[in-house]
Amino acid sequence: MSVLNLTAVSLGKKIQAGELSAVEATQEVLAQVERVEKDVHSYVSYDGEAALKRAKEVQQLIDEKKLTHPLAGVPVAIKDNMCTKGVTTTCSSKILSNFVPPYSSTAVEKLEAAGAIMIGKTNMDEFAMGSTTETSAYGITRNPWNLDHVPGGSSGGSCAAVAANEAIYALGSDTGGSIRQPSSFCGVTGIKPTYGTVSRFGLIAYGSSLDQIGPVAKDVRDCATILSTISGYDSKDSTSIKREDYDFNQYLGQDIKGLRIGVPKGYFKEGLDKEVADHVLSLAKTLEAQGAVVEEFDLSLVEYAIPAYYVIADAEASSNLERFDGVKYGYRAKEYNGLHDMIKKSRSQGFGPEVKRRIMLGSFVLSSGYYDAYYLKALRTKALIVKAFDEAFAKYDVILAPAAPTTAPKIGSSLADPIKMYLGDIYTISVNLAGLPGITVPVGKDKNGLPIGAQLIGNRFREDVLFKAAYAYEQTKTYEMCDLAQKGVN
């Protein structure tokens, strides 16, 4: 059986059992990268030699019984906004084209301690700003299901890599849907945990109060195992939270009888593609058949989430991205006249148009005279959205929603109309504003053969409900791979 047919957990098991070696697993994944990377372009950079060297070291430790973690020896792809010690980390931006961090992000460190083999750094929208992975300074990533379509974003490279078998699993980050939306477009499973669950140390910030790292994988069990590995309180991140539960595998297989599923009526009205709506709702029917209780309800304030989100995220981004000035690291303009001209030119040349748009928007809403009207108002809206979810979770254990209004759009069709692109985030951003966990699971395909995912949203720290429900649903399906992913599978 090919390595590429396996999930991370099942591959890890075979490696522990000695049926496969970490080196073989890495070789097979690298061979697949060689076959499909030129079409998909999931990676900003990858290093087969380093991966194989690492695989040998890891296998040695496994042989010596020093590494028994379920993910030991399993190849992984890391989104290029997570710092990796000694490995160029670009955020898919020209401004960080030469940035080699002297430290790793906490999440990556935890994976390394578990014996993960990093294949490479995945492509993304520049600084995670975008929903299509088209704003990368290093070329677009294509959807492995149909190369004319985008993989979604901003974790498009991570989701495409998993869907195309260019990695067994991946880490993404989610500020407004950046794991859940591309997971939907690429037919994979991805979870954004409760804010504070995974350390943000070493994650190059977009919107600090919204960013969370999360797993992208082939199934729910993988996600649970990966999340258990990367989560945990981190004294290096002040927003990190000490949780009571970090073992998420314990919730898989739990009975969902009596589970209360809320379906926000507003989410399934105009603006949502009919095929997507039908498939998403089919998940409710499946769980209902297993004893869940499904009910429609009104989730208020939906229409205010997008402006509030873009004000807050861009305000934070405008400040977070100030450190990229060409002085200390990263890209510096070749010709300039004095200090301020150097900073100006380095930033003008180093950032792409979408990043510049958001920096300007964010700077504007923080300017004196506008702060109250925009930023403060957005914070108040955020507080109201939190309240609306609190009320909903008093009645429901989980909320069912789409992850995106459509299936993956065609390459080139989104960037021309940024407002339309922003509106596409409607089902995912409230979750970030409220700091909630959300998981996307594949529920089918549209008539063009493009994947559709459904999103389950839980209350803060209630990943247990998400894993339980998503796993119960998944038991009724089999993981479907795209043709491209099966190129190397025999």
Place this chain on the structure above:
Amino acid sequence: MAKQYETVIGLEVHVELATKTKIFCGCSTAFGGDPNTHTCPVCTGMPGSLPVLNKKVVEYAMAVGLATNCTITQDCKFDRKNYFYPDNPQNYQISQLYLPICRDGHVTIETANGPKDIRIHEIHMEEDAGKLVHDDFTDSSYVDYNRSGVPLIEIVSEPDMRSAEEVIAYLDALRMAVQYLGASDCKLQEGSMRADVNLSVREVGSSEFGTRTETKNLNSFKAIARCIANETERQIDLIEAGEKVVQETRRWDDNKEYSYAMRSKEDAQDYRYFPDPDLVPIHISDEWIEQIKQDQPELRPEKKKRYMEEYCLPEYDANILTGVKHLADLFESVVDFGKKPKEVSNWLMGDTMRLVKEKEMELEEIDFDAKHLASLIDLIEAGTINRTAAREVFEHIFEENIDPVAYVEEHGLKQDNNEEGLRSIVSEVVKNNPKSVEDYHAGKTKALGFLVGQTMKASKGKANPALVNKLIMELLTK
């Protein structure tokens, strides 16, 4: 008649806190060190790095706030002040705008017209910036981030001061409080205390404030006094000439004794302050405040009062001894050895001060063990050495921190109490100075002192002066 003006002054005082590590990372705050050796990803603004608050900074800020009668903001938070300048690696400074940790305090100063309260508007915590070093040879600028992230508090007063004397009294009171708390050494020259002067003038009797300027780069009390005189005159001249004072930031040049404009209000940057999302709000519980209050050491006003009441020291002594915490600590340590407070005070106010002055030292630099001064006093009281010898020994204690008992032994400085031996020296002296003997009998008692001095000299300073006195009197009245 010419118009009468009054000067209205408010201060923004930055104090560098004495924490061992920086405000948001574990790097050392030690002074010096090769450029960029006290740095890490956090204090150099590397991507993905995150600040974690040093709790000690909050405690120092609270302690200073409580010592200056402020209200503690029990739910406070940090904001980002955004501006592009390379000494600031993130291009924003983490500071407090919306909810500073302390508010509404006051410091009482002594003025010619009695005590006066200078109100404190707020105290907030923030991080210091790095240093730009310009190399003229290569025409390049370099940045040293060793100071980046060193914790500061900024103490902002209300415009309650009316003269340079009041400003200096206020700064002195603040410095004293902060030093006593151990929150900072407050050295203006080294920049661990920096004051910006906000100054305006108005006609006496006017209830409106004039347009104010802010002057920076004041490195000594002298510079502050000079700057206040200079800026007051400059503003009055402008007004008298029918011109307007421009609201601006000025920089003081102490060599030229003049300030020049750095930027006007129109050029003022928009700092786009907003709450730092990387830091969580700080909750300060009642218990925490209580704890800080309990740990608060005795401050200068109480200490001064205690010295006068408990140790019966004159106000003059109490004032000087408590003027620098280091001196007060030394004084108390010697007294703790059971020595008479006034005797200890005399040594510190007399010979110690003289030596400090001679050697052009700071009082903080006095560095000898209290136990040595205590044993020196013991030696005097036991009659082992006389005062002349004691002063010589003290110089060695002051300079080399020697043990006086061993020193006296080694150098044979023990007082000579041998009556027979001394009597023969005295006879010799009296014989050789018939004129003084004559003078003495003629009622010139001064002559006695001369004879005692001659005897001491002949004994190489070792003779017991009281005994010498007695022996001379015996001989003269025979």
